[in-house]
Amino acid sequence: MRLLPLAITKVDDHEACVGAVTEAGEWIRPEPVATAQVTAADSPFRYWHRTEVPLGPSAEPDARPEDRAVRGAPVLDPASYVPPEERPALLERLCAPDAEAAVGGARRTLGLIRAQVLDVTVRRATGGRAFLRCRFRDGAGAEYDWIVPEIAFGARVWPHVHDGRLDPPYRAGLLESLRGADTFLTLGLTKPNDRFPNRFGGCHPLVVGVHAAVPDRAAGRVGTPA
Structure with a gap:
């Protein structure tokens, strides 16, 4: 699924959170996301770039409506930059x-x-x-x-x-x-x-x-x- 992050936050030194929208405007929260992953120079999650993320249903018992389980490595699409x-x-x-x-x-x-x-x-x-x-x-x-x-x-x-x-x-x-x-x-x-x-x-x-x-x-x- 192609996601455009509009929220990238740090929970602690290990855990981060990404809130994003699909091309259809649906809000999605891929989980888990590591702090090192979003703070790296080559992070796959960047504002104003879309990222392809393999997702599945969340298995968490207290999952929120937007929560989805990450099923593979996220890949940023450099050509998707929003000017x-x-x-x-x-x-x-x-x-x-x-x-x-x-x-x-x-x-x-x-x-x-x-x-x-x-x-x-x-x-x-x-x-x-x-x-x-x-x-x-x-x-x-x-x-x-x-x-x-x-x-x-x-x-x-x-x-x-x-x-x-x-x-x-x-x-x-x-x-x-x-x-x-x-x-x-x-x-x-x-x-x-x-x-x-x-x-x-x-x-x-x-x-x-x-x-x-x-x-x-x-x-x-x-x-x-x-």
């Missing part, structure tokens, strides 16, 4: 109207929305681990504040975190760039852990992909960063 000018229309076609429509618990645990990013912060969890968080407003006007485990966003932001705090000048510039773009967020739900009953079926909601369509006013078009 920046084509990305906004692709993202628009995949958009749900709001967060609850995008990730509806037992019905759907991966989705995409257009969002207004209100803030990006660093916060420590109960166990002491620090996380990047994104506060955003969805199309229904609801506000959320979710952890962002996405690898690409972390690579961009973590170098500017010092003493547990995001550098104020960098934070201001980051927010300005996200607010000046049409920003799309890929949302995902963990498997239910029953520790946090919520509107998402007890699953932990996450921002698993950040995609900003930046206006090119001089050329009169938009695109997204590579």
Whole structure:
């Protein structure tokens, strides 16, 4: 099956997660995926490239609707590159109207929305681990504040975190760039852990992909960063 990744996250030093769409627009989560596999220079999973992945039904008893078992080596198709000018229309076609429509618990645990990013912060969890968080407003006007485990966003932001705090000048510039773009967020739900009953079926909601369509006013078009 040919997949276009729109979420590439790190669970820990060993386990990663990829959320992708098929050419028909179906959301798929291939499993298992290793952290070393998605962080390698020759990773078969890259944004804006399609990857052929042999898949089968998930055998996990708590599988989510999009979960599929990887049955062979994923192979990236270099010729499938989606150029920046084509990305906004692709993202628009995949958009749900709001967060609850995008990730509806037992019905759907991966989705995409257009969002207004209100803030990006660093916060420590109960166990002491620090996380990047994104506060955003969805199309229904609801506000959320979710952890962002996405690898690409972390690579961009973590170098500017010092003493547990995001550098104020960098934070201001980051927010300005996200607010000046049409920003799309890929949302995902963990498997239910029953520790946090919520509107998402007890699953932990996450921002698993950040995609900003930046206006090119001089050329009169938009695109997204590579």
